[in-house]
Amino acid sequence: MFDFQDLFQWDRFITPTIIKTFYWLVIALIVLFGISGIFSGLAMMAISPFGGFIMLLSAIAGVIVGVIFSRIAAEFILIVFRINEHLGAIRDQGQGH
Secondary structure (H helix, E strand, O other), X not given: OOOHHHHOOOOOOOHHHHHXXXXXXXXXXXXXXXXXXXXXXXXXXXXXHHHHHHHHHHHHHHHHHHHHHHHHHHHHHHHHHHHHHHHHHHHHHHHOO
């Protein structure tokens, strides 16, 4: 992980180490909202079967889309930091000559 001292030094980024934690928190929230939507859709089926079914399907689709887009966002952030690391390695390699 990272040390407490890393918070006060700028030699190392801490975001790549904590982005996975935020990713799992977002996944948990997406699943909780999806479960809430599923139960709402089931409750709505008592009033309007077609509307409840559509709400049920949209809740399931929302969970799937949410998980995919949260993964894409997390990977994008990690890619930006990885590019930074590679550019730093190229810079250091060029200074050695």
